[in-house]
Amino acid sequence: MTTEPQRPDIARDLLDRESTAREYRSKLARAELSEAEAAMGRHIDHANAQILRRVMADHGWPGKSLVGEEAAEAAWQIVLHADHLPDFQRLALRTMATAVERGEAAIQQWAHLHDRANINSGHRQIYGTQYRYGPAGIESLPIHEPEHLDARRASVGLPPFSAALADVQRRHGNREPESGQAQDEDAMPELAAVA
Numbered sequence: 001m002t003t004e005p006q007r008p009d010i011a012r013d014l015l016d017r018e019s020t021a022r023e024y025r026s027k028l029a030r031a032e033l034s035e036a037e038a039a040m041g042r043h044i045d046h047a048n049a050q051i052l053r054r055v056m057a058d059h060g061w062p063g064k065s066l067v068g069e070e071a072a073e074a075a076w077q078i079v080l081h082a083d084h085l086p087d088f089q090r091l092a093l094r095t096m097a098t099a100v101e102r103g104e105a106a107i108q109q110w111a112h113l114h115d116r117a118n119i120n121s122g123h124r125q126i127y128g129t130q131y132r133y134g135p136a137g138i139e140s141l142p143i144h145e146p147e148h149l150d151a152r153r154a155s156v157g158l159p160p161f162s163a164a165l166a167d168v169q170r171r172h173g174n175r176e177p178e179s180g181q182a183q184d185e186d187a188m189p190e191l192a193a194v195a
Helices: 008-029 035-059 069-080 086-101 107-120 146-155 161-171
Strands: 131-134 137-140
Touching: 008 035, 008 069, 035 069, 035 086, 069 086, 069 107, 086 107, 137 161, 146 161
Parallel strands: none
Antiparallel strands: 131 137
């Protein structure tokens, strides 16, 4: 049985915003945007982050009860792509941790955000969820204590790293990016939910 979210207005706004941003990221990944269009996309990510910041100030993390599962995932996607605002990502990480404890957010999404915030702050990732295109194709970004990685992944319900990496490489044919720029898994729209 699905319950109606407490704030369907916020849910619709988050879903619309993430849909627009996803379309932009998809075109960016396929190198289909002009420089001006790419700049507009960065503006979209920034505006989305500011809206989400206001929602969080008023309601905390927009979890399942407040906005429903789809819009909660849209909020997660918005914060993942706010790479230009690492302080905001860390704030969202703390807010989301509370939501995870209350059953309002998925711990796997929190783990992705944790890794993203670490990478954007110049630290190694903990859960091995962030990738980029390297000289040999898809590769993981640096991992803290890789010998304990699978245990940490299991603690948050993620599959073993080798299976996740193989899936990412299979889905992307382990091809090199067209633009030659490094990207992480969440910057590539079809990899957003892969861990």
